[in-house]
Each structure stands twice: as C-alpha cells, then as structure tokens.
Amino acid sequence: MQRKHIFNAGPAALPQEVLREVQDNLLNYDGSGMSILEMSHRSQSFQSIIDDAEASLRRLLKIPARYRVLFLQGGATLQFAGIPLNLMKTGQAGYVISGNFAKKAWQEAQKYGEAHVLASTEQLNFAQLPTLADIEGAAALQPLDYVYMCLNNTIFGTAFYELPYLGNTPLVADVSSCFLSAPFDIERFDLLYAGAQKNAGPAGVTIVIVRDELIAKGAARADICPSYMNYHIQAQQGSLYNTPNTFGIYVAGLVFRWIEQFGGLEAIAAHNRAKARALYDFLDSSPCFYGTAEKNSRSWMNVTFRAQDDALEAAVLAGADAAGIVGIRGHRLVGGMRASLYNAVSMESVQALINYLKSFE
Numbered sequence: 492m493q494r495k496h497i498f499n500a501g502p503a504a505l506p507q508e509v510l511r512e513v514q515d516n517l518l519n520y521d522g523s524g525m526s527i528l529e530m531s532h533r534s535q536s537f538q539s540i541i542d543d544a545e546a547s548l549r550r551l552l553k554i555p556a557r558y559r560v561l562f563l564q565g566g567a568t569l570q571f572a573g574i575p576l577n578l579m580k581t582g583q584a585g586y587v588i589s590g591n592f593a594k595k596a597w598q599e600a601q602k603y604g605e606a607h608v609l610a611s612t613e614q615l616n617f618a619q620l621p622t623l624a625d626i627e628g629a630a631a632l633q634p635l636d637y638v639y640m641c642l643n644n645t646i647f648g649t650a651f652y653e654l655p656y657l658g659n660t661p662l663v664a665d666v667s668s669c670f671l672s673a674p675f676d677i678e679r680f681d682l683l684y685a686g687a688q689k690n691a692g693p694a695g696v697t698i699v700i701v702r703d704e705l706i707a708k709g710a711a712r713a714d715i716c717p718s719y720m721n722y723h724i725q726a727q728q729g730s731l732y733n734t735p736n737t738f739g740i741y742v743a744g745l746v747f748r749w750i751e752q753f754g755g756l757e758a759i760a761a762h763n764r765a766k767a768r769a770l771y772d773f774l775d776s777s778p779c780f781y782g783t784a785e786k787n788s789r790s791w792m793n794v795t796f797r798a799q800d801d802a803l804e805a806a807v808l809a810g811a812d813a814a815g816i817v818g819i820r821g822h823r824l825v826g827g828m829r830a831s832l833y834n835a836v837s838m839e840s841v842q843a844l845i846n847y848l849k850s851f852e
C-alpha cells in the first residue's frame with residue numbers, strides 16, 4: 492500500500508506502529524483466543540488495558556493523584572452539556588469565545604444557567620485570540636463557577652500557549668486538538684478534556700482529567716444531569732458505569748505508549764514545533780499562499796492558509812489529491828486550506844506538502 496500524507500483534522504493520522512500492533516493483535520489479543528473487539532468490559536484483560544492506558548497518560552502528563560482520569564464517549568460535544576450540569580453550582584459561568592467550538596459550548600451552557608461572554612473575537616472572524624488581560628479583567632467582574640476556554644481552535648488555526656490567571660475560579664478547557672502535543676501543567680487546570688480523534692486515538696473516546704475535589708460532591712445539577720454525564724458517578728465507577736468504547740480505549744493506550752517511546756511530550760513538542768515552523772516559514776515567504784491566522788495567535792497543530800487568488804484553490808485541492816496529500820480542504824465554515832500537523836504526521840509528510848505547494852506556486 493502506498494500510504495497517503497494524511498493532514499485530516501480529526502479523525503486524523505495515527506502512528507503506523509500503533510496501527511500495525513492493532514492489526515497484529517486483532518484476532519487474538521495477548522494469547523486470549525479472542526479479539527479485543529469481543530472481550531467483556533468487565534474482564535480482567537480489559538481492566539488491565541484501561542489501567543495501563545491511564546497509567547501511561549498519568550506518566551506522560553505528570554497528572555497529580557488528586558486528579559481523576561475518565562474515558563468517556565459522546566465526543567467533545569457531549570462535554571459542552573456535561574460541564575455546566577456538573578459545575579454550575581450558582582448558575583454563573585464565563586466563556587471565552589475564540590472559535591466555533593467555544594461558541595457551541597457557550598450556547599449549550601445557556602440552557603443551564605447564565606453563561607457570560609468574557610471575551611470574543613468573532614468580529615475578527617476568529618483570526619486572532621482574545622487577550623489574556625481582557626479575559627482576566629472580565630472574569631474578575633463577578634463570581635463565576637468556572638471559566639471555559641478552548642485552547643486550540645481547530646477550524647481557525649489559532650491556539651493559546653499561555654493561560655489567564657483566575658485566582659480561585661476554576662479553569663475548564665477543551666484541549667481536543669492540542670492534547671498531548673506538548674507538556675501541559677495540569678495543575679493550572681481544574682478540568683480539561685479532549686476528543687481522542689486528533690492526537691490520542693480513534694474517534695469515540697473522550698478523555699476527561701478533572702480535579703477530584705470539583706466533582707467529589709456529585710454534579711451541581713444532579714437533578715437533571717444524566718447519570719452518564721455525572722463525573723462523580725463515572726469516577727466512582729472507573730469509567731465503567733456502562734459499556735465503554737473498549738476498542739477506542741485500547742488504541743488510545745497504544746498511542747500513549749507510542750508517545751512515551753517517542754521520548755515523551757518534550758520530544759513530541761519539538762517535533763511538532765519543527766513541522767509547524769517549516770510550513771509557516773514557507774507560507775510567509777510564498778508569493779502565492781498566506782497563513783490566515785494572525786501571527787501571534789498561530790496554532791502548531793492546525794495551519795490554516797489560502798491562495799492569494801482564491802479562484803486557484805480548487806486546483807490546489809485537486810492537485811494535492813493527485814500528489815497523495817489528503818485532508819487539506821479548509822473547514823466548510825471558512826474555506827481555503829488547512830493542514831493538521833498532529834503528532835503522528837511526519838516531517839516527511841510536511842515536506843511533501845511544502846514541495847507540492849512550491850511546485851503549484
């Protein structure tokens with residue numbers, strides 16, 4: 492098989508070593524005489540799989556013992572609803588609207604309480620981020636149950652690499668498209684979550700890391716919170732309140748181990764930074780293409796760009812396909828092009844993309 496250069500935004504490229512291991516073990520998991528796909532989630536074998544996945548993730552991110560790790564389903568989108576149901580104790584939260592997914596989370600939260608907009612860059616078409624000073628200033632105006640941010644805006648190619656200081660107000664973050672791309676200081680967050688389908692595994696698993704104290708008393712709106720989304724119940728049951736995505740958790744565990752073998756998050760961060768720098772450097776010097784995100788707001792994970800003459804973009808996309816490059820069509824909300832440079836995308840693939848764009852130029 493001639494493997495493509497995969498720049499999909501999610502589901503996205505997975506490490507080939509992981510795909511091969513899945514293939515090798517698919518029919519007979521660890522000599523058990525059955526496939527992981529056939530195994531009970533209550534079996535000892537699966538318990539070891541989920542325990543190993545959690546242990547590997549804890550090593551990678553240096554997750555303190557007072558944080559719980561949950562492996563849930565429903566994608567990031569279910570978290571948009573689950574977070575207010577769990578955390579809106581007084582019915583007041585602050586949302587930073589830095590992109591489409593943050594806006595969706597804010598819209599969902601309005602069903603359950605007052606979701607204040609602390610800062611928004613929608614007027615700027617989300618090409619840049621709100622400033623930390625604006626977020627901090629607005630958050631200080633009233634007591635809030637939490638402040639919600641999306642750290643990497645997958646559609647617009649912007650990312651926060653610094654966090655606001657919020658005093659005692661809990662910080663909640665959607666890190667779906669930058670999870671495990673670099674070291675994170677977990678203690679700066681009270682809850683963070685990520686859909687796995689970018690850097691952490693296949694679609695269908697959402698990883699939640701939450702400070703125990705925040706959920707120890709149960710969901711703030713336990714009266715209406717579905718039991719599935721009650722973090723307290725999920726934590727008590729070790730993510731096995733109901734049948735979890737067993738296969739997805741297995742693959743995510745293999746991806747975590749692959750990152751450890753790669754050298755951990757510092758090594759992954761260096762690899763990601765080098766890829767992003769190569770592509771941005773090319774775009775900044777190109778007479779034909781340009782990056783759409785404001786320079787200080789640029790994401791290393793999702794590089795959004797356009798052709799100076801947008802009538803050429805259909806030809807750019809068609810030619811990419813013929814060159815074995817897939818997934819560079821921009822999100823339907825913004826058009827143009829986007830290359831997602833997640834962990835499993837190699838420098839060789841990025842170079843192939845740059846060479847293709849140069850030849851097009």
Ligand SMILES: Cc1ncc(COP(=O)(O)O)c(C=O)c1O
Binds near residue numbers: 569
């Ligand atoms: C940052 C971010 N948040 C949320 C979502 C929505 O994720 P899901 O489709 O898993 O609900 C996405 C999807 O791409 C995303 O990139």
